[in-house]
Amino acid sequence: MKRTKQSDQAKHLYSRATFGVHYSEFEKLSDMSVRKAVRRLFEQAEADDPLTEVTELLQRPPREDNPTEEEIKDYLRRRNEQERSVNIAWMRRLAETKAPLLEKMTLFWHGHFACRMNDGYYLQQLNNVQRKNALGNFRTLLLEVAKAPAMLSFLNNQQNKKGHPNENFARELMELFTLGRGHYTENDIKQSARAFTGWQYKGKTGEFFYNVRQHDTDTKTFFEKTGNFSGEDIIDMILAKKQTAYFISEKIYKFFVNDSPDPGHVKELADVFYKSGYEVKPLVEKMFTSEWFYDQKNVGNKIKSPVELLTGLNRQFSIRYENPAVLLQLQRSMGQALFYPPNVAGWPGGQNWIDSSSLLTRMKLPSLLLNGGVIDTGGKADPEDEAFIAAAKRQQLKVERRVKTQPGWDIFLKDIPSDVKLSELAYFLIAGDPERHSLNSIGTGSIRSMVLQLLSTPEYQLC
Structure with a gap:
């Protein structure tokens, strides 16, 4: 195999954007320009088939029925079986997918919107939300994640009710999912938690529903603005801050480029991300087609x-x-x-x-x-x-x-x-x-x- 600048770039691109290539595929890529190789990855990523391994909700034995020890053991066995099944199903998908960039981005969002729950069906559902929107619009992804039963349960928004706000989701929304520490106040957390009251899901179906009776309709002050804000309003106000675009861009940079971010390069990505209305694809395309992505300091260092x-x-x-x-x-x-x-x-x-x-x-x-x-x-x-x-x-x-x-x-x-x-x-x-x-x-x-x-x-x- 003749080593060229193009083969070096193709090798680096596929080691970061995918999980590696077969020898015959690598030989073909070695003759492609970076832009053509990146375009090929995006074309493959258009197939976003969801995982379907777990087919039904896991119903817990009702407490009021005083379940027997055997019924409890059977529930735990089915729960563990579901969790194993969805894990193995995704590992199989990662190994066999013909859309590797899509799965790599899904893996990124899986870590960004980290979630644990003892229900394989809901975990699979959240994973499919992340896959469907992996290269789409971040606002859409964020809203769907916020309404997913797995996240509503994990961050206690199911218990977030009028008069008794639970701040877990509101805090992590800003600290981990959008802005990062230092870009909001404790009062912003308290006020936004009230805006997300009533965001729940139905236990027997997993369907999201807006519980009007549990929603706090009183005036709220968030980011020094006052109004009767809803959860969607809070998300839009967060996205209006360019810091969100910078925070997400920096995290994507760390995942794909270098553990030590270059502020100038991150700003380039954030500018594209923000101006596009938080479309992920232009950000990723900008990253993979930038000359600095292939700088020696960014190769073989992760x-x-x-x-x-x-x-x-x-x-x-x-x-x-x-x-x-x-x-x-x-x-x-x-x-x-x-x-x-x-x-x-x-x-x-x-x-x-x-x-x-x-x-x-x-x-x-x-x-x-x-x-x-x-x-x-x-x-x-x-x-x-x-x-x-x-x-x-x-x-x-x-x-x-x-x-x-x-x-x-x-x-x-x-x-x-x-x-x-x-x-x-x-x-x-x-x-x-x-x-x-x-x-x-x-x-x-x-x-x-x-x-x-x-x-x-x-x-x-x-x-």
């Missing part, structure tokens, strides 16, 4: 999230799992389980993905999934790696019992030239410039052997 790491391997090698529930175990062991954010702020990301516990799992993941838990030691091992390799060998039998996979090596290898060089494989698999990294510890041999060794390097943890 640590893959656990879901990105796992999805990249699943897509690249068409991995099938004998017991798909192990996907949830792998996510938890690395610190990011879909639909299980640590709190309302979501996952902190960046260097927080790496600690002494998760690093071992991350480093052995490729071998775990592609080689039966065996780390290929055909190459030279650095001294500091020897203990890791020895520990992994001791765990081999235990690992094989827990994780049984069927990797599609044939699918992966059919497009790779039989005479491919180690440097070419490194260029394809490792983010950034492989010449910046030492390949001395990688032994030449079969393609499969070289691939496994490259995937087990620290550099593969980056995108």
Whole structure:
């Protein structure tokens, strides 16, 4: 594969905007201009099929019926089954989707509007709201999220009633979803909470409804303006502040570009976002077509999230799992389980993905999934790696019992030239410039052997 400026740009674009590409696809992309490649991603993203794994609401046994211990156990079993099902369904979608940019943006909004709830149907519904609006209008997305049963329940707006306002949703709306800290007052929170009173959902159907009897119709003062404001009014007043456009743009920049934002670049994005009326697509298009997106300082510098790491391997090698529930175990062991954010702020990301516990799992993941838990030691091992390799060998039998996979090596290898060089494989698999990294510890041999060794390097943890 001939390395060119276009191939460098295509490689970086697809490592950030998607979860990686197959070798044959990468060769085609290497001849495309950035604008054509970005346009291709948006065209693919027009397919927004919702998840449909969980088909019915989870009904809790009525308290007044004094449910038996068996009925309670059955409810908990069905609840846990639903939560596993929606997690596995999305992981499968991430691995197989033909609209990778759409799913990557859905993953971003999943962390931005972090939510936990013991009902897989409502979690799936919220996920579909985020997918449907992932590249659409932010105001529409924000309103639909605010009215989703999962968020109404998680942030206690279901209990937000006239005379007894609950401030949880109003606070997080401004602190985490739109403005960021320091751009509102405590009184703004109190007043806006009153505007959202009566926003509820029907427990038996999950349908949103505006409970007029529970809504506070008295005058409210918000952002130094006074009126009988509704929840929609509050959202519009928040969006009128350009700080909201800047806050969202900065967060998207951190997710796709660099953990350390460039204020000038973020302002460029915020200007486009604000002037478009909060359309997400123009913002993302501006980001991916800007020259600074491809600057060396922004290439190969981000640590893959656990879901990105796992999805990249699943897509690249068409991995099938004998017991798909192990996907949830792998996510938890690395610190990011879909639909299980640590709190309302979501996952902190960046260097927080790496600690002494998760690093071992991350480093052995490729071998775990592609080689039966065996780390290929055909190459030279650095001294500091020897203990890791020895520990992994001791765990081999235990690992094989827990994780049984069927990797599609044939699918992966059919497009790779039989005479491919180690440097070419490194260029394809490792983010950034492989010449910046030492390949001395990688032994030449079969393609499969070289691939496994490259995937087990620290550099593969980056995108």
